Amino acid sequence: MTCPCCRKEVKHKKMVHVNKLRKTIGRLEVKCKNAEAGCLVTCPLAHRKGHQDSCPFELTACPNDGCTVQVLRGVLAEHRQHCQHGTRQHCPLGCGATLGPAERVRHNCYHQLRETWGQRQERSRTLVLCLLRRMRKVHHATNLIRQQLAQLGDFLEDDALFLGAGQEETEANPRGSSRAEVWGIQGQNIL
Template sequence: MHASGNRYTCRQKTCPCCRKQVKRRKIVYENKLRKAISRLEIKCKNADAGCMVTCPLAHRKGHQDSCPFEPVACPNEGCTSRVPRGALAEHQKHCQQRTQQRCPLGCGATLDPTKRAHHNCYRELHNAWSARHERSHSLLLCLLRRVRRLHRATSIVRRELAELGNFLEEDTTLLEGTPQEEAEA
């Protein structure tokens, strides 16, 4: 048990897993046992591959992250080889997939050596931006033409509605005037 286990035993006198009675000195013993285990010397997991390192169990992960015998994946795109870390540089020199590499500037393009020599992300991005800008500009002009046509059509409809309104007012005046003329007659 660990520190939170000590807090548990202040409230409860039983193990949370098996419900057996727990004594305080055993908790201390288990902590001491854990420290003793973490100090045990172990061989590297890559001993069969040739690594002769032995280190405390607590440092195993640190060694493994730098062990020259640890198998690592080839970073070349498309290569599925796993080689010992110490042999990775040599593998990369002769890797069949080394010809295809991603652009080091981060544009995402996969390039072979001939394309890589002439590849210029900035120029390509500028060209792509220019093409989009031209496309946006032409769409904007087309939209403006349509808005102008719509504005003209709206103006014509307003004018005709105004004329229709004037005509209806004249008709209403004529209609209102007719019954009075008949009554006088």
């Protein structure tokens, strides 16, 4: 810190704070530091910093990555809409498109909606074809199961007839025939 009169360096320990003087100085009305840029605000010196943080004439850097432009805080929002380094935003007309600043200039909602509709229609066609393929597979599997059930039904009828004949035969022939052998021969036909 330097002395305001002689500009010699003053150690912090030797400094004397005069609170009454500080309050008086703090109440002095000063113009905004951006008065040359057009700001007409005058405020107490103590409140100057608070005004500068919200002054529309304060130069601020564009927050978009890669943009080095400094603009007045009051026009920053407009600059961000047209900034070439801006982030992608949804179309303000509601078509659902996400656009960068360069795309916003030549964006046409009608074309965007038509393209989106075409993509969804193509996706629907693909889903319908997939469902048809699956239905054919299910239909084919159902037909195979029906055929196998019919063969099983025929086999069970033959087996019932065979068992009825087999009981007569066992009464006549005590050894009888092996049922497992019959099942093995006819079971191969089913599969």
